Amino acid sequence: MNVIEEDMEVHNEQVENKEEVVLTEDEKRLLELEEKLATSEDRYLRLQADFENVKKRNVAERAANQKYRSQIIAEELLPALDGFQKALDTQSDSEQMEALLTGMKMVYGQIMTALEKEGVEAIPALGEQFDPNFHQAVMQDSDGSKESNEITMELQKGYKLKDRVIRPSMVKVNQ
Template structure:
């Protein structure tokens, strides 16, 4: 980027330098013109004035191009800073998305009931591992989206079923079918829910 900027600046400076040199030459010619008849002076001045106007237009065009290049460079610079900031803020999104199916599996396994002591011990170990994974994800800004008992919000929830329960409020979530997650302020996956009419 800096090489491109330097090249653009050099081109703009060269054009500006040429225009200034031509202006100086015209001014020198105007001062060194020998006195002749009035009509010849008028013709010479008009030609010199035309040349001066052309050079001024070239200089204006070069300055305009230079300012546009400078504005373009500033826009690219701002865009790169914004992209770097977003990449830094959401750097753990891909790993979180990859872990969601495993978290769903853990959740289903933890929801099972068992009378066996061995199964209870296994479930306790799974709860510990699940807790550690969730703690690591929460440290990166990943958190579960609250759903059950909440009002339906299309930004965070995906309604896949409707319920007709008169004891619940309208648009209240009555069941969470799949847990949703967000990373800071960005939804990774919306919650799949059943909503009361």
């Protein structure tokens, strides 16, 4: 390239740079509008994502409510089941008492069947290894014939609804 061409190229670059710097009012307005549009689109996309998250959360909450719908009634029935169990564990000498206990066993069985249909089940405890997720240790035992951390006595039956513990079993655990 010769000097004239180089000067011309430098001049063209300077003119282009000046055009970039010097904007007309319409171009400024267009840039502002494009910036506002980009901001609005971003805001719209964020709101849409938030809305989708809320919808997903509502669906998950409804599914959990449906799955655990019987938890409240089960929690309310547990003390009555404990009372039934204590009554059924009593020894009787008379025929009348035996007839009464038989009737109570039938009612207890019907209640347990209804709860089992809803997914409520007793937590196994006696002879099992202690698991703090399902058992609450309230006493300690020192029986040499049992393994360490083995449950030696169940003081109060625990229950779970599907995979959720309603009430942990109160147990006596071997050291």
